Amino acid sequence: MEVKRIYVKKKEGFNGEAKDLMADLQENLKIKELENIIILNRYDVEGVSEETFEQARNTVFAEPQVDESFLEEYPFQDQDYIFGVEFLPRSI
Secondary structure (H helix, E strand, C coil): CCEEEEEEEECCCCCHHHHHHHHHHHHHCCCCCCCCCCCEEEEEEECCCHHHHHHHHHHHHCCCCCEEEEECCCCCCCCCCCCCCCCCCCCC
């Protein structure tokens, strides 16, 4: 089954979480050179039709008024530093 990937980020003015994180890193970790932070949510979707995926893209995964979404790839720049965070399966 094909896996579809979508990246979602908040538009400027709605990215308060990223702004707060940047201020926290600049102040508490003394990373003064930090210029910008973007928080991306990545979703991998499988088992749905193309039609269902397109309907969900801007209703379930993103809100067009406040989010930008990118299919399959995000346009990272060469100078970007990237790290990921994901939940681990809960052990029983």
